[in-house]
Amino acid sequence: MPSLGSIRRSFTPWSDPAAKPYISFRNVTKRFGDFTAVDNLSLDVYEREFFSLLGPSGCGKTTLLRMLAGFEEPTEGELYLDGQSLKGVPPHKRPVNMMFQSYALFPHMSVADNIAFGLKQDGMEKAAREERVAQMLKLVKLEEFARRKPHQLSGGQRQRVALARSVAKRPKLLILDEPLGALDKKLREETQFELMDLQQELGLTFMIVTHDQEEAMTMSDRIAVMDRGIIVQTGTPAEIYEAPNSRYVADFIGSVNILEGKVASSGDGHVTIMGGDGRIVGALRDGKAPANGETAWFAIRPEKMQVSRARPDGADNAIEGEVWDIAYLGDMTIINVKLESGNVVQAAMINRSRLVDDPIGYDERIWLSFTADSGLVLER
Numbered sequence: 001m002p003s004l005g006s007i008r009r010s011f012t013p014w015s016d017p018a019a020k021p022y023i024s025f026r027n028v029t030k031r032f033g034d035f036t037a038v039d040n041l042s043l044d045v046y047e048r049e050f051f052s053l054l055g056p057s058g059c060g061k062t063t064l065l066r067m068l069a070g071f072e073e074p075t076e077g078e079l080y081l082d083g084q085s086l087k088g089v090p091p092h093k094r095p096v097n098m099m100f101q102s103y104a105l106f107p108h109m110s111v112a113d114n115i116a117f118g119l120k121q122d123g124m125e126k127a128a129r130e131e132r133v134a135q136m137l138k139l140v141k142l143e144e145f146a147r148r149k150p151h152q153l154s155g156g157q158r159q160r161v162a163l164a165r166s167v168a169k170r171p172k173l174l175i176l177d178e179p180l181g182a183l184d185k186k187l188r189e190e191t192q193f194e195l196m197d198l199q200q201e202l203g204l205t206f207m208i209v210t211h212d213q214e215e216a217m218t219m220s221d222r223i224a225v226m227d228r229g230i231i232v233q234t235g236t237p238a239e240i241y242e243a244p245n246s247r248y249v250a251d252f253i254g255s256v257n258i259l260e261g262k263v264a265s266s267g268d269g270h271v272t273i274m275g276g277d278g279r280i281v282g283a284l285r286d287g288k289a290p291a292n293g294e295t296a297w298f299a300i301r302p303e304k305m306q307v308s309r310a311r312p313d314g315a316d317n318a319i320e321g322e323v324w325d326i327a328y329l330g331d332m333t334i335i336n337v338k339l340e341s342g343n344v345v346q347a348a349m350i351n352r353s354r355l356v357d358d359p360i361g362y363d364e365r366i367w368l369s370f371t372a373d374s375g376l377v378l379e380r
Contacts, residue, residue, distance in 0.1 A: 155184075316372040317370050
């Protein structure tokens with residue numbers, strides 16, 4: 001049976017009706033004066049899950065995690081961790097650690113002393129503390145940097161020190177607020193996989209706040225996309241990317257072309273819409289078709305479009321346009337195409353060969369073709 005995306009995950013407790021959530025937000029609202037940061041939100045997260053909250057600045061994602069950590073109290077609603085209510089429980093008594101974007105390392109302490117700080121505060125004996133610090137240094141591959149101060153480390157190394165300090169106390173839950181935001185692109189990509197490996201090795205539950213779509217897609221078991229204090233959609237990375245439930249989600253995650261039209265007909269899981277760019281046939285997301293004559297939007301990712309100079313035979317959909325812009329990115333080429341309606345859409349081609357006999361150039365007339373299942377018809 002076909003599945004969304006090229007990866008099938010074996011860890012799917014949210015699909016098991018008998019599985020009990022590890023973290024539960026139940027009708028949680030948080031107001032700051034007249035401003036509602038989180039609005040009647042409910043969410044379940046499962047033990048050992050790597051869960052991401054994704055959304056633009058100001059959508060409420062950090063406020064949500066600050067309530068979980070105990071730095072804010074909900075105005076309304078309840079929070080539960082491992083079946084226990086967190087109402088009135090102060091931050092230092094919650095089995096939760098939070099790693100901040102700034103890392104918040106003590107500049108006058110060595111790497112080892114930074115990692116040991118929380119253990120010392122908890123009264124752990126010196127011998128046990130030193131053993132735990134050694135374990136953490138080995139875990140994050142910083143054994144040889146134990147005596148260095150934070151200013152003597154690179155950004156990626158400081159990030160790993162902060163991570164080691166966060167997990168040294170063996171919390172049940174680790175909250176990460178934009179943990180990779182200060183790193184350059186290449187180091188950020190490397191660290192994403194290190195975080196995933198570390199989470200699997202320790203068997204902890206990770207909740208991460210990020211506005212970086214690629215970061216969330218790479219690391220997460222599931223993603224919740226937020227907007228203005230509410231969760232718009234929750235799903236696996238493949239579900240969020242390949243089956244967005246709205247234009248907002250489709251547009252927020254990755255690149256997408258969205259074409260508007262009126263519903264002309266529907267059947268067999270597909271909808272035909274007519275718009276300024278002609279007839280387009282797309283797939284239904286959940287089987288419920290909009291009524292004929294209603295406005296709908298066809299959403300398709302750039303990599304799902306095929307580019308050719310001649311109109312392809314037998315294509316479900318084919319649109320002609322003029323090459324408007326070309327961006328060569330090394331691994332792929334992005335082509336912006338201006339359609340007859342004036343809409344500009346984007347197609348992406350993987351550069352599988354170093355040498356190309358007859359590359360497409362500016363101002364050429366080309367055809368974009370795609371199957372009916374390559375994109376979705378959305379009602380909102």
